[in-house]
Amino acid sequence: MPGYSGTKADYAKRMRRIEGQVRGIARMIDEDEYCIDVLTQVSAVTKALQAVSLGLLEDHLGHCVVDAARAGDEEGDAKVREAADAIARLVRS
Amino acid sequence: MPGYSGTKADYAKRMRRIEGQVRGIARMIDEDEYCIDVLTQVSAVTKALQAVSLGLLEDHLGHCVVDAARAGDEEGDAKVREAADAIARLVRS
């Protein structure tokens, strides 16, 4: 079970909302809306996705990484390394 | 006409692809896929949206801001200020 299983329904709802926002931006472009207004919506979606990432990451640390730390040194180290790489991708995206 | 009108079809296509990616992430969550794999996909979508923003912004500077600069000092200043605010939102999102 993934670390987010306790809050899965919440993530599902947030992703559906984000999908609707993305579709809304496509429509704005189709209707020639003003560049700045489109940009504002794109920033809103990026922020929403970032919030999802931060939530997933906290769930992951609190379950998968904590469990691995308790399972042993090697398991803990591997999960920490993997989480650190995911954080780096998040910070740079 | 917005600054992106010359490349509108390209943006429409990119937004459709992003919509598909968002739907794919919702499916991954639904199927209990591993947290880190979900995070990797979310980072990919964030990067794709960021590329759309940077493109829209360049189109906006090259058309709307340049036109305003030529129309007069006041028009130019107003558009520069508005673009700077959009850039700040983008950097902070």
Add this chain to the structure above:
Amino acid sequence: MPGYSGTKADYAKRMRRIEGQVRGIARMIDEDEYCIDVLTQVSAVTKALQAVSLGLLEDHLGHCVVDAARAGDEEGDAKVREAADAIARLVRS
């Protein structure tokens, strides 16, 4: 003259303050302060640098890019392209 010449003294003061903050972080590390406290200070410096970048960029758009737009199509296009590249570096950093 660069686009920031009207606010040069202000940037000089901000960079001196940032230099002091960086020195403060080095001292925190030297005195073995808690990781999270060091991280909080690094985030504060990153935010301060980002604010400097956004200011410089707005000055640049309002002077160098506006002037180039008025000088001609080719000049305007070249400055817009260059500014867009700087914005992309800023967003990705």
Add this chain to the structure above:
Amino acid sequence: MPGYSGTKADYAKRMRRIEGQVRGIARMIDEDEYCIDVLTQVSAVTKALQAVSLGLLEDHLGHCVVDAARAGDEEGDAKVREAADAIARLVRS
């Protein structure tokens, strides 16, 4: 002992280099260098600080968070929450 104590000398060296880069930017501004060149250097410093943050965070997860996870549920939860907040500040800065 903080999580970074094993790599403390390396961080000290990196912070000294960053301090030098910040001083270099102040000098560029003082000498009226071109806006875009100043911006490029500010982005370089921001990237260097981000790399320091990611390193400190990995050290913190690998030592403080892992130790807390082993000490007990409450200790683990508290450290995970604190780390997640630091990651959020980092992503948003």
